[in-house]
Amino acid sequence: MDLVEKVKELCLEFKEENLAKAIERFATLTQGIEKTRGEAFAKAGIYGFLEGILTTLKMKYSDEKIETLLHEVKTAREEAEALLRKPKPPLLVDNDL
Numbered sequence: 146m147d148l149v150e151k152v153k154e155l156c157l158e159f160k161e162e163n164l165a166k167a168i169e170r171f172a173t174l175t176q177g178i179e180k181t182r183g184e185a186f187a188k189a190g191i192y193g194f195l196e197g198i199l200t201t202l203k204m205k206y207s208d209e210k211i212e213t214l215l216h217e218v219k220t221a222r223e224e225a226e227a228l229l230r231k232p233k234p235p236l237l238v239d240n241d242l
Contacts, residue, residue: 148218152195155214159206164198185228192222 149172156165171194179187199215202208 148195148214148221149191151214152198152218155202155210156198158210159202159208161202164202168195168198185225189222189225189229192218192225196222 149168153165153168156162156168172191175187175191178190195218196215199211199218203211203215
């Protein structure tokens, strides 16, 4: 099961149906971006959105499931964003000239 589904299920568990619907809409919107901007860009956006929702749930409810899922989503977002960073060019060494 992917992270989007896990967060939606958690929202439904806490009776936050509107958040679950918002996640579904955002994921649908992001599918169009994936074709033009790339998969890593789309995933970073979705994971960032999920991270915001989980942070809000964490402030509202005190539950270990939220903490665990927030950590998973944050790690996935960081990994997706790492793929978007431009690599740093190697420094020139005197022998290369």
